[in-house]
Amino acid sequence: MVKFLSISIVLQQQPRANPTLGPTDTPSPPTLPPALLSRARALSAEYTALRAALEHDFSPASARRMGDLASIATALQQWEDARAALAELQGLLQSADAELRSMAQDEMQATQTQLDQQTLKLTQALTPKHPFAAMPCLIEFRPGPGGMEGRFFADSLFRMYKQYLANKGVGVRVVKYETSDSAGDAVGADGELPLQEAILEVAHEGAYDMLRGEAGMHRVQRIPATESKGRTHTSAVAVWVLPAFPEADALAGEDSWDNPESDFYLNAEEVRVEVMRARGAGGQHVNKTESAVRLTHVPTGTVVAIQDSRSQQRNKEAAWRLLRSRVAQQRREIREEQAYALRNSVLAKDKMTRSDKIRTYNYGQDRCTDHRSGLDVHNLPNVLEGGEMLDRLVESVREWLVARDIRAMMADEEAKAAAEKAGEKKGGK
Structure with a gap:
């Protein structure tokens, strides 16, 4: 089971309606955190003002800003519509007409689900995009602790990501590939070379956003080809994912x-x-x-x-x-x-640095575990071939990153609201 903090869990802290309503129950409609709702309305008002201004005087900067805000304005309107529909049904539950109460009860669950979906959609629209999200990227591989076995596994990861991107139809270019001079003709259990350093360039637009969660220390637990006593060794490989420098004319x-x-x-x-x-x-x-x-x-x-x-x-x-x-x-x-x-008091446990162990590849148990999303997958050969199991891991981390970003945004907005409230109290004295 995936144990990552999903977006829905982030929002579950807010009050919501009981899905098993009785004929006379009148729960309050679920709401966004006040700080997020205030932000959404402010940005939607800015969108409306920009649209009106552009009708009289076109400005490229204003047009770009309006485009950035369009999804928020649309999502807020859809959320308001769904919330109004739920409030109307709640009013009908108080009707003296039994038939109207029954109709409202029948539609309540579907409307509640729609509002939940719109709440999630609006929250995602409010979450700022990573500034490098739309860019291509570079993936760097360097062996970490583990000696020669670390070099062999670095080559395994290099091959894995190269094949994964090929399976997705994404072109890659090998920018750098250097093996260790001191290893001689040594090869790993699966024919890996003793990699010293390698760099892949992924020119696909949005590649950085797709792969940024893969950065960190990848740990492997397996029996090396040279191990005569059958002991499992642990080694690690550092993977960096960097936004690729765009061409000058772009x-x-x-x-x-x-x-x-x-x-x-x-x-x-x-x-x-x-x-x-x-x-x-x-x-x-x-x-x-x-x-x-x-x-x-x-x-x-x-x-x-x-x-x-x-x-x-x-x-x-x-x-x-x-x-x-x-x-x-x-x-x-x-x-x-x-x-x-x-905001360390809110998010300290969610911070990820490159030195963290993010994923373990356990050959003996035929298992791969991501330590951020909590997802375990079996069929390790499929992972190392860049197959469906690796895709599941990558997607689970992308969801974890979105949930983390939402928490960060909520913490920021709540901190701003608290500061404004404190300022108002101070000014009123």
Whole structure:
């Protein structure tokens, strides 16, 4: 059974009607938390004002803002309609006409369900989208604790996500794939290579939102091919999911790398550029041309090195893309840390960092467990082949993230309402 905190559970704290109403029962219609309802009405009023203003004077910025608010305004209207319908039925339950009371009773459950659905829809519409949600992404793989077994499992995860995206018809490109020079010809139990580091680029729009929940420490428990006594070993792999730096001609506004306000902006004077000869397996160009590129963002200490292409220019372009993506993610995480610190009393248990163990792959039990959503699935080979079981895990985490975001939004709105109320009391003295 999935144990994650679903969106419906988040909203269950609010009062709601009893589904087994008697002929004279008149429960109050369920409501959104007051802070969320106030926010919805304020944003809907802004939408109406923008629509009226645009009829007289068109503004691209206002049009974009109105488009962002349209789903909230529509969802609020549908919620108000459903709530009014339920209130009307509750009034009919008090009627002296037995036939009207019976009709109202028959329709009560369906109307209640409709209101619950509209409450959920409005809450989702109010939840702010992740600022990088619509972007493509980069997936990085690095072995963690566990020695050679960790390197082999890193290759397993690299193959798993590559196949998973292929199964979904999403194109990927291998930006970087480096194996360990010290491993020799060693291979894992399933033919894995000792991966040192790998990067996949997923150019699909919205890939970051689809895969951002996969970032974290992935733990494996299995018997290595080299284990003679049959003992189970535990190792781990770090997976990063970063928003991919957009092409220059696709950038605008806040996402522009020329815009100092953009998360992707880098001051070239703060980046140290080094070129060197490529190393390791790779053909005749290795160690003969300075095609490898290493960039260091001095303020953050972020370093990237690319040597996959024979062309120094291509390696440099790839390195700049990766560096911008890593720095942008760091800047985003700093803001998230600050936001979580402000509401840590409400959300401390829901905060996820990259160092957390997010998923365990247990070969002996043929089981994969996600430690955030609580979902257990069996048929581990299907998971590692990027099949239906992996899709279930990914979707369960996406639902968990949405529920967490809703709680964060509710905490923010309640904190604002409390601050405003405290200010009113102070001003009234």
